[in-house]
Amino acid sequence: MSESLAGKRIIVSAGPTYEDLDPVRFIGNRSSGKMGFAIATAAAQRDANVVLIAGPVPLPTPAAVTRIDVRSAAQMREAVLAALPADLYIGAAAVADYTPRQVSGSKIKKSGETLTLELVRTPDILAEVASHPMRPRLVVGFAAETENVATHARDKLDRKQLDMIAANQVGIAGSGFESDDNALTVYWSDGERALGPASKKQIASELLDLITERLRR
Ligand code: PMT
Numbered sequence: 001m002s003e004s005l006a007g008k009r010i011i012v013s014a015g016p017t018y019e020d021l022d023p024v025r026f027i028g029n030r031s032s033g034k035m036g037f038a039i040a041t042a043a044a045q046r047d048a049n050v051v052l053i054a055g056p057v058p059l060p061t062p063a064a065v066t067r068i069d070v071r072s073a074a075q076m077r078e079a080v081l082a083a084l085p086a087d088l089y090i091g092a093a094a095v096a097d098y099t100p101r102q103v104s105g106s107k108i109k110k111s112g113e114t115l116t117l118e119l120v121r122t123p124d125i126l127a128e129v130a131s132h133p134m135r136p137r138l139v140v141g142f143a144a145e146t147e148n149v150a151t152h153a154r155d156k157l158d159r160k161q162l163d164m165i166a167a168n169q170v171g172i173a174g175s176g177f178e179s180d181d182n183a184l185t186v187y188w189s190d191g192e193r194a195l196g197p198a199s200k201k202q203i204a205s206e207l208l209d210l211i212t213e214r215l216r217r
Contacts, residue, residue: 002045004047008088012053012089012092013089015032016056017076027100032059033054035182037054037059040065041065044063051066052066053080055070085136086136088215089138089140090211091125097121098119099120141162141165141166142165142167143156143168144170145168163214164188165188169183182199182200182203183197183198
């Protein structure tokens with residue numbers, strides 16, 4: 001029997017962000033939103049008050065979840081910060097790290113053989129939430145890595161001042177982006193736990209068990 005999260009407000013980010021280049025093109029990524037939506041679903045089933053900040057994905061809204069749809073990293077940041085205060089923030093979204101310096105108001109026309117785009121860094125939403133005056137009691141990030149998963153994940157845990165980070169290897173079949181299944185290793189300052197491989201539904205539930213254990217301390 002899962003422990004109740006009644007009375008807890010939880011913000012979950014999910015899906016990709018799309019960074020527009022012009023009215024017809026954007027820079028995006030492969031996130032389907034399935035992992036974040038599974039977490040939001042599992043948290044609502046435990047009676048948490050869940051706000052789901054969703055990038056552009058066609059998934060149905062989980063029952064009893066407040067969903068806010070956004071498109072870009074800037075919009076996601078605004079929606080996440082507006083949803084504070086909360087007890088818990090889980091950043092499962094694949095937020096674009098860079099966005100075009102300028103968005104063209106009209107369709108960019110073909111001209112030369114090459115086209116150079118100038119991109120600028122997006123704000124790091126997770127790090128901003130973790131250092132915010134209304135910092136949630138627990139801030140949990142995700143790390144999508146193709147190699148040296150543990151090293152990169154622990155670096156993000158420290159650098160972004162997180163309580164936990166859930167790392168998944170991406171770029172392999174049957175796990176990470178788009179798939180219905182995943183495998184995570186969750187790291188915190190003095191421990192780690194492997195979850196899965198299993199369905200994202202099962203992993204979401206096990207991740208919430210770990211988080212609930214921490215919230216109780
Ligand atoms: O959506 P699915 O298809 O189900 O796939 C799930 C997933 C692979 C997207 C998910 O499990 C996952 O790993 N999400 C995080 C992907 C990611 O962007 O990782 P990252 O290592 O680039 O970012 C690290 C953390 O910083 C993430 O919590 C991210 O939300 C956050 N971040 C990153 C950049 C930014 N500008 N703002 C952020 O908040």
